[in-house]
Amino acid sequence: MTKTLAALSLLSAFVAAAPSAALAQTANCDWYADTSLKQQQRNEQGKCGFTGPEWSSSKQTHLTWCATQAPDRWKAAAQKREQMLAGCKR
Secondary structure (H helix, E strand, O other): OHHHHHHHHHHHHHHHHHHHHHHHHHHHHHHHHHHHHHHHHHHHHOOOOOOOHHHOOOHHHHHHHHHOOOHHHHHHHHHHHHHHHHOOOO
């Protein structure tokens, strides 16, 4: 009986945490996609010429990619684009 209660308590905690994790992921990916679009605008305005999926003008493209990545990966992608833009001297 005690094992069953412990298992149910653990399951309840996991189920309760799942919505907050999903909300955090959504908020993080919204930030990532918005940042990506701003970086693409700077790419175009500065005539830097960067291309590829990471320079897409589609928010949905960035949201979809972010949703499949660990936070370290999408943060690194945003930082890389920022470094590239900083090096664009056109």
